[in-house]
Amino acid sequence: MKILRINTRERTYAYEDMGEYAGLGGRALTSHLVRKEVPANAHPLSKENKLVFAPGLLSGTMAANSGRLSVGAKSPLTGGIKESNSGGMLSQKIAKLGLAAIVLEDKPERDTPFASIRISKDGVEFTDAPDREGKDNYEYQQVLNDFYGSKVSIGLIGTAGEQCLKASTIQFTDPYGNPARSAGRGGLGAVMGSKRVRCIAVDNKGANSVEYADKEAFKDANRRWTKMLKEHPVTGQGLKNFGTAILVNIINEAGALPTKNFRMGQYEHVADVSGERMSELIEQRGGKVAEGCHPGCVMQCSQRYVDKDGNYVTSGFEYETLWGFGPNGLVHDLDLIASMDRLCDEKGIDTIEMANTVTMAMEGGLIEWGDGPASKALLEKVGTDDPMGRIIGNGTGFTAAALGVDRVPTVKNQALPAYDPRAVRGVGVTYATNPMGGDHTTGYAVCQNILKVGGDVNPLKDEGNVELSKNLQIATAAVDASGMCLFTAFAILDNDDAMDIICDLLNARYGGSITPDDVLALGVSTLKDEHGFNADAGFTKHDDQLPRWFKEALPPHNVTWDFTEEQLQEAKKF
Amino acid sequence: MKILRINTRERTYAYEDMGEYAGLGGRALTSHLVRKEVPANAHPLSKENKLVFAPGLLSGTMAANSGRLSVGAKSPLTGGIKESNSGGMLSQKIAKLGLAAIVLEDKPERDTPFASIRISKDGVEFTDAPDREGKDNYEYQQVLNDFYGSKVSIGLIGTAGEQCLKASTIQFTDPYGNPARSAGRGGLGAVMGSKRVRCIAVDNKGANSVEYADKEAFKDANRRWTKMLKEHPVTGQGLKNFGTAILVNIINEAGALPTKNFRMGQYEHVADVSGERMSELIEQRGGKVAEGCHPGCVMQCSQRYVDKDGNYVTSGFEYETLWGFGPNGLVHDLDLIASMDRLCDEKGIDTIEMANTVTMAMEGGLIEWGDGPASKALLEKVGTDDPMGRIIGNGTGFTAAALGVDRVPTVKNQALPAYDPRAVRGVGVTYATNPMGGDHTTGYAVCQNILKVGGDVNPLKDEGNVELSKNLQIATAAVDASGMCLFTAFAILDNDDAMDIICDLLNARYGGSITPDDVLALGVSTLKDEHGFNADAGFTKHDDQLPRWFKEALPPHNVTWDFTEEQLQEAKKF
Incomplete structure (x- = not known):
């Protein structure tokens, strides 16, 4: 290489x-x-x-x-x-x-x-x-x-x-x-x-294969790997049927669906924007419920969302996008939300960041709460000569500053995803402490907090959530080194021999004798690189915390965010 | 009280x-x-x-x-x-x-x-x-x-x-x-x-005097204080004749006048925007060369700038403003610059921040270098419904981000004033280490670096400039507690008994027996409050440094900025 x-x-x-x-x-x-x-x-x-x-x-x-x-x-x-x-x-x-x-x-x-x-x-x-x-x-x-x-x-x-x-x-x-x-x-x-x-x-024409130290061993390990993924209820079934949008109802039920810029944990019109509703629509219209994002994917969590005439609108239309352009801004028009997902792909802007950005426009009085078409009109300006496009396209913190808004759902200036940290505390710890800013993928504690995959940690209590996030952050860093999709973690967490299989794959590919401990060590060393860079860039423990207004109680569980900076720093001690 | x-x-x-x-x-x-x-x-x-x-x-x-x-x-x-x-x-x-x-x-x-x-x-x-x-x-x-x-x-x-x-x-x-x-x-x-x-x-009607512990002693101390200010060449003469704009020629001569966003230290059209030229114009037109900013001022460094018809345009038109809307953007139309000073007072925006902001618009290709009218047109948008006004009005760093500019003259997101830090290194140390971000007033080493008031420290060499800035920062914090104008420092630095007089004033006002050591201790405790707050807000030594591009050589002296973070931290050790 x-x-x-x-x-x-x-x-x-x-x-x-x-x-x-x-x-x-x-x-x-x-x-x-x-x-x-x-x-x-x-x-x-x-x-x-x-x-x-x-x-x-x-x-x-x-x-x-x-x-x-x-x-x-x-x-x-x-x-x-x-x-x-x-x-x-x-x-x-x-x-x-x-x-x-x-x-x-x-x-x-x-x-x-x-x-x-x-x-x-x-x-x-x-x-x-x-x-x-x-x-x-x-x-x-x-x-x-x-x-x-x-x-x-x-x-x-x-x-x-x-x-x-x-x-x-x-x-x-x-x-x-x-x-x-x-x-x-x-x-x-x-x-x-x-x-x-x-x-x-x-263009990889003429260079169409990688080399293997032991191709047969690789094939064998991959058979076990594929079987494991296909047999797990989430990676083999759930994602295929509803994509990640299946989470809309689940997270709403858990009281953790951020609504109106993180003011409430449940949304009254949730049925209009659920994964179930999306699948139903796609099937009615002749779209495609399940697709993969890359060749070799057995989970097929993506989809082909089509309009009422059956024309392609978008794919890779994730739960987080649906949530952000939907409930968080009090919008419940699925077709409109899908068109905003497409628009973000067209302009080349992040859907999670943009979804929070349009709620800043609502907070700041630039547009009305629930006005999806006005949100979309703001996105349309991005990348044009209109200076408003430069404000919106610079994201949530920037737009909040432009409009004088002080309720800004960011960590390290990156906007928060679709899980209220007060009601999914493991994810909250990830938001606060991971090296990337407000991000869920680096330590997706929804598994244990809500889905009860790989463990059961109460999402509404502090206990266990710092340790949970820390361990997930290490495992995720390792998975992200492998090129494996993050969602393989669902199966990995529930299968004791999963890490051995991954090591078998790596060893059959490159030769060598990597062990699960080596893989986790790689996760740790990656996180150390990242936190080390951030420290030299001027980040401190004060940056590893949520905005102060998360101390407000979130209905329906009326939970507050009370982790201290010191407690949160434990998630960075490797 | x-x-x-x-x-x-x-x-x-x-x-x-x-x-x-x-x-x-x-x-x-x-x-x-x-x-x-x-x-x-x-x-x-x-x-x-x-x-x-x-x-x-x-x-x-x-x-x-x-x-x-x-x-x-x-x-x-x-x-x-x-x-x-x-x-x-x-x-x-x-x-x-x-x-x-x-x-x-x-x-x-x-x-x-x-x-x-x-x-x-x-x-x-x-x-x-x-x-x-x-x-x-x-x-x-x-x-x-x-x-x-x-x-x-x-x-x-x-x-x-x-x-x-x-x-x-x-x-x-x-x-x-x-x-x-x-x-x-x-x-x-x-x-x-x-x-x-x-x-x-x-409205202080009916409450028109403060109380004195010893009014006669106060009067006596004030006589000495006033005499000292009036007898010093800068506070008694220089500021009155040309205001702070006298610095245009002086700083240009020193090769430290930031020109074209800090690319050069001298400006070819400096004569058009000098303090001497300004005074000449004001006198010709029937304005007023010398005014005070508050009752009781004996220095009269302000002025009443008038247009060619003798109509009032602005006052408090400082060197830094002149520099920023002038040489730094390659503009040399004094009347236009004065009108921008007025415009900033009208909108309520900081002239130093705005002056650097319009150079960001030039860097970003939004307007042309040297196009003063276009700069003014941008300022006109501030405070209106035009989203460009929200970009400009949020300052230099914000505008740079909106336009994708990476040559951003800020420290702690505050734009730098009118002294190139490479050629007035004591001020550079102040920019980097004072608690307020890019600011000159908190440790005005121009005195010793250029004017040779209160000492003589080479502006082009590192030696002595950290210590200089540190001591000035302490003294300035103390002066800022007293309500005294910063420019009294010119006289204070050259008079051994100045601090005793200030203590006499304080003691005659409040009773007590404050000494010069107490006054300096107040300066130190103020700085500790400020640095303590900043540390808790997440600032580190990495924030106490200039942008990396100040490592480029500045003509005509071809000096670079080489202070390390560690060297600079010495300015914060009290």
């Missing part, structure tokens, strides 16, 4: 041996590289920042659900380190080119034309991005496919990324050719935009 | 004994009160923040140049503690009412009408601010004087403060009835706006 370094100012490139990065992949690699090579006090949009695309250690193989991509950099949104994890086609194609990472470095002058970069087994080609101006992502994906041919898979930024807005995503081609998969959080699209790169096109 | 606490939500008030605040005044009082009473992690626009107006310990007396007002709160701009120091009429009138501080507390609901608050010896009257909507400060000052009578002195926010923008000032009536004096830095106008208070009107 090599590291491909691309100088965006000179439009040159070089392949490098792994050196000190040997044995790392995915998030473990992006975070270690950023920690080593990016000064913690560098401006995120400066030439000193680096944007790293790293497939997981198992990406490119036949292992089920191993095709996730890690994208890392110093975040323009949080000012700390960021790994943003995405599905799509690129991870496997990059791995199949024998690359452990692609690193975008340096930056051109401000007025330099945006580049498009094609990467194949023959090297790297630079061209001025063709016919891009003002084009949203779905249309531009078509332009690029016409330009490069349809076999190429694409990672691209939208007009928001071009403007270096802090909520900008990098979108990736899904298996059906749509740019519907996102490295959504932390504004990494702005880093790509600052380097004046609109698109990376990866 | 009493503390007057005003609850802005209930529109109630109470007088309180000094209690633990006894013996404190000015900045020593604002900072201690904020440290004690405002949670460091409170949102600056939340009900938990408090806005404190505190006259200095000598304010209200006959002592020369003792009428400065300290305004304190948690800053919406920096997220740290802030004391913003202003001239004008209010300090002496508040002191004459027997008040050591007025504290605005709590906050009303968002849609509550803005209040106007009248404070007199008979108590506090609340009314909805009359006829305020869309009115800029000069016009609104007239409305308020019609409403309350012309004897009342006013502190008010403009349309920027109403919108809670981070660069909002609080403007104060000068002795000539204009709202031309500013608590400019740190966005304290936004705190007042969040509390829905447009105006504080102070």
